[in-house]
Amino acid sequence: MNHPPTALSVNLNKVALLRNSRHLGIPSLERAATLCLDAGAHGVTVHPRPDARHIRADDVPLLHRLVAARPGAEFNIEGNPFHNLMDFVRVLRPHQATFVPDSEGQFTSDHGWDFPADAQRLRTVIAEAKALGVRVSLFMDPRPDLMAAARAAGADRIELYTETYARAWGTPRQAEVLRGFTAAAEAAQAAGLGINAGHDLNRDNLADFLRTVPGVREVSIGHAFIADALELGYAAAVRAYRAEIDKAFSP
Ligand SMILES: CC(=O)[C@@H](O)[C@H](O)COP(=O)(O)O
Numbered sequence: 693m694n695h696p697p698t699a700l701s702v703n704l705n706k707v708a709l710l711r712n713s714r715h716l717g718i719p720s721l722e723r724a725a726t727l728c729l730d731a732g733a734h735g736v737t738v739h740p741r742p743d744a745r746h747i748r749a750d751d752v753p754l755l756h757r758l759v760a761a762r763p764g765a766e767f768n769i770e771g772n773p774f775h776n777l778m779d780f781v782r783v784l785r786p787h788q789a790t791f792v793p794d795s796e797g798q799f800t801s802d803h804g805w806d807f808p809a810d811a812q813r814l815r816t817v818i819a820e821a822k823a824l825g826v827r828v829s830l831f832m833d834p835r836p837d838l839m840a841a842a843r844a845a846g847a848d849r850i851e852l853y854t855e856t857y858a859r860a861w862g863t864p865r866q867a868e869v870l871r872g873f874t875a876a877a878e879a880a881q882a883a884g885l886g887i888n889a890g891h892d893l894n895r896d897n898l899a900d901f902l903r904t905v906p907g908v909r910e911v912s913i914g915h916a917f918i919a920d921a922l923e924l925g926y927a928a929a930v931r932a933y934r935a936e937i938d939k940a941f942s943p
């Protein structure tokens with residue numbers, strides 16, 4: 693699979709949220725993953741929260757098996773390594789684990805890791821995941837001053853938490869906020885970290901982010917993507933988001 697400069701990983705949390713509202717098993721997570729990958733998504737992301745509000749424990753191995761059967765496609769599992777995430781990492785050895793410092797009942801992810809406070813305990817679980825052959829990404833606020841510490845803890849990549857960008861997009865603060873993300877990305881690159889990005893990215897704001905912030909290897913997009921897929925269908929939504937990625941890298 694020839695990845696573009698930035699891979700699209702579709703987060704299926706919200707398909708699971710709708711599925712859980714009845715005992716009928718629809719909409720199917722497997723169908724969603726299959727249709728998105730068939731249409732050109734480069735991977736699938738899930739965030740099995742401890743309260744199982746959307747992705748449930750038995751969804752994870754099913755989706756992992758489906759994605760692992762696709763040459764070049766990646767399975768990214770997100771969560772707090774000090775809650776339930778490491779059990780999945782140990783058993784499944786996903787392509788990537790994204791460590792997110794969420795509390796158990798948190799409404800949604802809304803902050804990154806704190807350094808130096810989290811460094812020692814993160815170092816241990818990062819080392820365990822990497823020893824299993826799993827790439828580790830740390831969910832981070834766009835703080836240039838924290839990137840060296842994230843690398844020193846052993847992370848392979850960071851995921852820039854992009855909600856502040858999404859809120860600023862289309863306002864007079866957009867350029868200023870993008871400068872902050874660019875500084876954070878440059879600091880991450882200087883530290884030897886790969887760069888992912890996610891949270892509240894959408895079809896409108898994606899291209900501006902990718903054409904400005906350097907080196908983004910993967911975007912994981914769920915809430916807005918699934919909202920678009922309800923209107924367009926999964927395949928057309930994948931094509932629309934890939935078109936936005938391509939637009940960002942077109943002269
Ligand atoms: C870490 C992050 O920003 C998202 O990937 C997260 O998975 C969103 O979780 P919800 O879908 O539960 O809001």
Ligand SMILES: NCC(=O)COP(=O)(O)O
Pocket residue numbers: 703737770851889890891892893912913914915916917
């Ligand atoms: N890591 C971000 C993600 O997987 C999806 O976040 P969102 O697009 O649902 O906000």
